[in-house]
Amino acid sequence: MKIKFKKYIALVVIPLLLIMTVGTVPALADERLGIHVDGAILIDADSGKILYEENADTPLGIASMTKMMTEYILFESIEAGKITWDQEYKVNDYTYAISQDRSLSNVPLRRDGTYTILELYESLAIYSANASTIAIAETIAGTETEFLKLMNAKAEELGLTDYKFVNTTGLNNNHLQGMHPQGTGPQDENVMPAKSVAKLAYHLLKDYPEVLDTTSINTKLFREGTPDQIKMDNWNFMLPGFVYEYEGVDGLKTGTTEFAGHSFTGTAKRDGKRVIAVVMKAVDAKGKGSYKARFDATRALFDYGFSQFSVEEFVPAGYEFKDQKSLDVSKGKKGSVAIAVKEPMRMMVKTSEKDLYKPELIIDEKKLTKDTLQAPIKKGAVVGQAKLVKSEGTDYGFIDSNQGTTDVVTTVAVEKAGWFSLTMRAIGDFFSGVWTSSIDFVKGLFK
Structure with a gap:
């Protein structure tokens, strides 16, 4: 009889407990957006307020998102008058060899060619051209090895954490044909947490918003009108006219290597609000990385930011x-x-x-x-x-x-x-203190 009674109680109580716990599930689910990434973050580009984060403090591969640092130092060097947009770069053995590797993102450079910094920058920002990135670094610092010192110094100045730069492009060093920067390993790759990537993007947009003039270009011809003419389609497929188009997107930088997976730092502006999203090593529901996976994850972050958040004046x-x-x-x-x-x-x-x-x-x-x-x-x-x-x-x-x-x-x-006023106050304070002490003394006699 006792056993039957216990079974009866279980049949009644357990369903009630399940019903009571149903209400707690949405709270937990609301903390995660259901994106499949190793790391992610969403911030307000104006104030720097973090709106959402997921494993944002773990260092991960950043691939070509590295180039945002190269862009920052380039703009800073232009602003300081160290180099100019129309300054010419002469191709050397290193940049020529890298530029000819079409398995990487590149615009082929002529061995005896010269290119303006503006041409190289546009191919970097639009087409993620790796040899162009190295050429810019060499123009600014002499060698890629020396440019790494500038990258590390700027990272410290901006307050980035847990970063490691081994080259200017974000490639794995094994793609640099044995010419990787001194002091780095042949298999090394750049790493940084999503939060530091977002901070880098935040400062790039704050200090040099003109970067968006170029990152918003979806297609451009490199060396237009010459035998070297090459069509550059922006790797940011969320730009207008592309397959994953998203209203308001105008930047910023994709990144893809086997180590880093499919990553993206995107920015979009709607109704006066601009947000920055970073997704790292995005995959689909089956665990497969792809361009679609990274843009789907970014879309989810953008949708969340624009639909759920508003700018409020509190004071x-x-x-x-x-x-x-x-x-x-x-x-x-x-x-x-x-x-x-x-x-x-x-x-x-x-x-x-x-x-x-x-x-x-x-x-x-x-x-x-x-x-x-x-x-x-x-x-x-x-x-x-x-x-x-x-x-x-x-x-x-x-x-x-x-x-x-x-x-x-x-x-x-x-x-x-x-x-005079200060003197009178001092005298008053003195006698006030004496009077208070006297009163306290007299009171003490009667205790």
């Missing part, structure tokens, strides 16, 4: 915190000074979660002496920061650690009090 300029509208002032004509947020606080957030964010005040303790500001104080003096804090759930933060805050400043000036 207007001049906002005052209710719990602390002012700071005490020492040696001033006034005993306190009003403080407020300097600029509006806007951020791209998941629309359904916008009510979870509240502003938080962080006073810079280094600006205070015994919890007070010292006069004189200028209007607009920075006294701290305001940041948005999410009350519950996951917040991925920002691509740069110094992002996501705005200055809190003084709203008026406070002049330093004159010597």
Whole structure:
């Protein structure tokens, strides 16, 4: 009888438990988009806010996404006047040999040819031409080996982490026909986590947005009108007119090697919002890597960003915190000074979660002496920061650690009090202290 009763209870309770747990499944499923990648990240290109990430801190092969670093240093060198767009490069044995390998992405270069930096750059940005990339590196630094030093220095400056550069192109070194940079191994390949790739793309677009003028070109003729004319179709098949076209896409860089798989750093703009997506080693549901797999994964990230997120203003300029509208002032004509947020606080957030964010005040303790500001104080003096804090759930933060805050400043000036006023205050404070001590002494007698 007891056994039958237990079976009856199980038949009733277990279905109830299953029904109760059904409601928890969507929460877990919502944390993952169902993309098949080794690593991925989605960020707001304007603020650097991370909207989604999946294994974004694990170093993985980056293949030709490496070329974004070469592009950054190229633009920087042009800006500094170190080289010019119309400067000519003379082909050497290294670049000639690499350019003739049509199993790689290349535009063939003539052994005795000269090419402008602009020509080489366009073939890099549109067609991912590897020999052209090496030629640009040699023009800037003399050799690819020396250019690696620039890449590492710039990576450190930009705050990239867990990166390893062994060449300028992203190829496996075994494709460089024994001419790979000194100090690197013959089988080495560039690696970086998705978060660092996104950070590199973020800074490239912030500092040199003109890169999109070229990365948005879907087809161009290299050396048009000459016997060397070659059609260059952009490897970014999400551009207008291509098979995986996606509205708003205008960059940025694909990457494919056996080690790195099918990877892509894409950017798109819609309705005033621009996002950057990185997918690494994308595969389909059966585990097979392909161009389609990487663009399908990118599409899923783009759709998620544009449909689920919006830019919200949480705090207007001049906002005052209710719990602390002012700071005490020492040696001033006034005993306190009003403080407020300097600029509006806007951020791209998941629309359904916008009510979870509240502003938080962080006073810079280094600006205070015994919890007070010292006069004189200028209007607009920075006294701290305001940041948005999410009350519950996951917040991925920002691509740069110094992002996501705005200055809190003084709203008026406070002049330093004159010597007479300060003297009288000192005397008053002295006698006030004496009086307080006397009262305390007398009270003590009666305890």
